[in-house]
Amino acid sequence: MMPFVAMIAAAYLLGAIPFGLLIGLAHGKDVRRLGSGNIGATNVARVVGRRWGRLCLLLDVLKGFVPALATGLWLVPATPAVGDLLGWLGVGVAAVLGHTFPIYLGFRGGKGVSTTIGVALGVFPYYTVPMIAALLAFTIVRVATGHVSLGSLAIAAAFPLAFMVYVLADPELSMAVLWPLQAVSALLGALIVVRHAGNIGRVLRGEERRLDESSVS
Secondary structure, rough: OOOHHHHHHHHHHHHHOOOHHHHHHHHOOOOHHHOOOOOOOHHHHHHHOOOHHHHHHHHHHHHHHHHHHHHOOOOOOOOOOOOHHHHHHHHHOOOOOHHHHHHHHHOOOOHHHHHHHHHHOOOOOOOOOHHHHHHHHHHHHHHHHHHHHHHHHHHHHHHHHHHHHHHHHHOOOHHHHHHHHHHHHHHHHHHHHHHHHHHHHHHOOOOOHHHHHHOOO
16 A cells, blocks of 8 residues: 555645746746646647647646556556555546645646546556547547647546446456446546646637637748
């Protein structure tokens, strides 16, 4: 139990590192006061430039991927019991909560999408295929609408649904054991939706900006 607790604490502190803010400050810009005011990759791309937004995206994904994968390799057996899954998922959730509620910034952080993607890719193999399907949904919605926020909401909806299909399609997998994975996929999806409440309102009012509307390149 103690190794899981240590990994959960480490995952939160890693997740709380505000890479988007640091990238902005390195360019003399506080992304909290510019653009949407968010420290995530989309706003960094708007305020600082797209290549820096891509760097922010990569770093925010790694904040979830590294602790999730490391925990799976070091602490989780090949055939995990429910307790193993709960500890593993606790690490992933801690990384996402670190990103969305970072202790270093008074618990005001990003929206959790990139770090959730990283966690899902790190919880291999259970979340990997479902997240790839969710990223496909993101791409379709993003291209169709031009809104990153709507693509993020597509991830929130598609991820738990894709995981359910993934388990039901494989006779060797049992929801009786893997239910923590289903529950946490839904929890992370719900967190993404809640964190995008402002975006949803702007979309409904026709005020949501597209990424390509930025003057920064």
